[in-house]
Amino acid sequence: xxxxxxxxxGPLAGLKVLExxxxxxxxxxxxxxxxxxxxxxxxxxxxxxxxxRQWRLLHKGTSVWWQVQSRNKxxxxxxxxxxxxxxxxxxLIDESDVLIENFKPGVMETWGFDYDSLSRSNAxxxxxxxxxYGQSGPYKDRPGFGVVAEAMxxxxxxxxEPGRVPVRVGVxxxxxxxxxxxxxxxxxxxxxxxxxxxxxxIDVALYEAVFNCMESLLPEYSAxxxxxxxxxxxxxxxxxxxxxxxxxxxxxxxxxxxxxFKRLMDAIGRPDLGADPALAGNAGRVARVTEIDAAIxxxxxxxTVSEVLAALNDAQVPAGRIYTxxxxxxxxxxxARGMIERITTTDGLALDVPGIVPKLSATPGAITRRAPxxxxxxxxxxxxxxxxxxxxxxxxxxxxx
Numbered sequence: 001x002x003x004x005x006x007x008x009x010g011p012l013a014g015l016k017v018l019e020x021x022x023x024x025x026x027x028x029x030x031x032x033x034x035x036x037x038x039x040x041x042x043x044x045x046x047x048x049x050x051x052x053r054q055w056r057l058l059h060k061g062t063s064v065w066w067q068v069q070s071r072n073k074x075x076x077x078x079x080x081x082x083x084x085x086x087x088x089x090x091x092l093i094d095e096s097d098v099l100i101e102n103f104k105p106g107v108m109e110t111w112g113f114d115y116d117s118l119s120r121s122n123a124x125x126x127x128x129x130x131x132x133y134g135q136s137g138p139y140k141d142r143p144g145f146g147v148v149a150e151a152m153x154x155x156x157x158x159x160x161e162p163g164r165v166p167v168r169v170g171v172x173x174x175x176x177x178x179x180x181x182x183x184x185x186x187x188x189x190x191x192x193x194x195x196x197x198x199x200x201x202i203d204v205a206l207y208e209a210v211f212n213c214m215e216s217l218l219p220e221y222s223a224x225x226x227x228x229x230x231x232x233x234x235x236x237x238x239x240x241x242x243x244x245x246x247x248x249x250x251x252x253x254x255x256x257x258x259x260x261f262k263r264l265m266d267a268i269g270r271p272d273l274g275a276d277p278a279l280a281g282n283a284g285r286v287a288r289v290t291e292i293d294a295a296i297x298x299x300x301x302x303x304t305v306s307e308v309l310a311a312l313n314d315a316q317v318p319a320g321r322i323y324t325x326x327x328x329x330x331x332x333x334x335x336a337r338g339m340i341e342r343i344t345t346t347d348g349l350a351l352d353v354p355g356i357v358p359k360l361s362a363t364p365g366a367i368t369r370r371a372p373x374x375x376x377x378x379x380x381x382x383x384x385x386x387x388x389x390x391x392x393x394x395x396x397x398x399x400x401x
Contacts, residue, residue, distance in 0.1 A: 010037020011363035015190075018096040019043065019073070020080070020089070022050045024146065024172050025130040025206065026102030027069050028179035033098070033186065034072035035356050035365040041096075041381055042070065042372075043089060046077040046401060049374040060347040067345050068353045070371035076382070077375030082400045086111050091385045094122050098186055102130040105140045115201050125199040126189040128182045134205035146174030146206055153210025154217050160230040178209035239285040240264070240292045243322070244300040244308075251300060251308045254318040256282060267315035268299035346373055375401070 015038040019030040027042070027050065034040040044050050053066050076092075078085040093099055093113070101108055108114060108129075115127050129135055132144010147168060150156045155173075160166040185202035193199055220226045228236065233243035233252075240261070241254045255264035258280060265274030273295060278284045285292060300308050305321050312319040321327065329352060334340050339355040356365035378401055379392060387395075395401035 009368075010035075010365055011360065013037035015039065015098065016096045017041070017098040017100060018089075018092050019100045020108075021100055021102035021130070023052050023055075023102075024069075024175035025178045025182075026100045026128070027052070028176055029128060029130070029182040029186070030073065030100050031069055031071065032179065032183045035367070036360075036363070037365070038098075040073040041092065041377070042073045042075050043078050043080065043092075044075055044374060046079055046375065046399060049075075049077070053374070059345070059349050062345075062347070064345075064349075064351060067343065067351055067371045071343070071353070071367050072369050073372060074377035074381060075372035075375055076378045077401055078378075079400050080111060082398075084395065084398075085400045086113075088382065088385070088387065089113075090118075092381070093118055093125065095385065096122070096125065097190075098126045098128065100128045100130075100182070104143060105129075105131050105133075105135050119199060123198055124193050126186055126193065126202065127199070128186055128202045128204065130178050130182055130204045130206070132206050134208065135201075135203045144206055146172040146176075146178075149174040149178070149206030149210050152207040154214045155210050158228065158230050161232040162230055164230075166230065174206050174210050177213060178204050178206045181209045181212065234289075234293075237286055238282060239289040240296060242293055242296075244293075244297050246300050246303055246305045246308055249305045250322050251305050251312075252320050252322065253296060253300075253312065255296075256285070258282070260317055261285065263315045264296070264312070264317045267311050267317060268296060270295050270299075341367055343367060343370060345370060 012033055015033065017030055017033055017038045017040045019026060019040055019042040021027050021030070022044075030038075030040045030042065042050070050066075050070075052069055053062055055063050056065050057063065078088060080086055080089065090112070099113075099118070101113075115125075118127065119125055131140070132149060133139040133142055147156075150159075150168065150173060151166075153174065156166045156168070158166075159169060182202060182204045185204065189200050189202060217228055220228060235241040235256075238256045241256045243250050243252050253264070255261050261279065262274040265271055273279055273292065279288065279292070303311075309319055309321065323331070328334055329340065337355070337359075339357075340352050341355045343351050343353055345351055353367070356367070382392060382401075392401065
């Protein structure tokens, strides 16, 4: 049973996680566990560190993205190409509950970190492996990034206006979806270990995480031979749900519930459409979606986004503006929900960062530690497993730590 003290530190307090990954997929999974109290020790190469430290916009040489991705973690600098560093990591693995890696399949085995070997000395070890195509199958040795996974998983084909080049979502959604599937796997494996005392391997492929979110894509092809095609901002087969132009921007309207559709038509001055029996159900509305979209667009066109949203909110019709970063930063609901938190980085920058998701009532997550500088925790972590000061000095002299 969780004690009051452990509840205050998060539901995963006492869980020790070793992160060998880099960039997005593995580190995002570890970040999520760290947000809820897990002790996460991140292994980075000396000198350069995780490449994410240098991605996108930098402040005094470090990415502000890093401040989010690596919050609540400890950083240990070790060159895994060196046998002595791998020996140290092996000792850390023996004391860990969860090992996270997102290297190309086979790399861990080359280093002697195959699960069979690791589990002989740590039977309860849970190993989360995230890769482009998974640990098996004919594509397993191919290099895979999130963008490729989004294409193979079926998402990129749909992300376009009809007849135009498919576009990316704008963030590395394939990596993040894989991370979240990995976290789910870790939590299920922990439950299994609680009952059996045994750990296991969690094999997450980027493309499979994307594919798992593709709704009716495959069943519709299987049953009807239908290949779903891109539809821009609309949601094919569900109507009305689209983006509509306003005098000063765009608004998203989801009027696809039967009763919601009637309220929407009343709000835009088209009660005739709301009362039309042929439009009472989704199938009828899909058949006449062009007519319905034209009616909504005619109403939104001369009005501002704020005017449209006020009217639709009064009518209890789901609608929203398309937010930019500025909109998010200024929105009172984000603030009220704790979704924007202020931190101070190592170099003194006051920075707004995303808050904790999900919201737990009894054991909420928290940002308890800023993102570490490279190797900041090397001495402390290695001392805990018996590495002496002289040994640390020799490791640094040889460029291993």
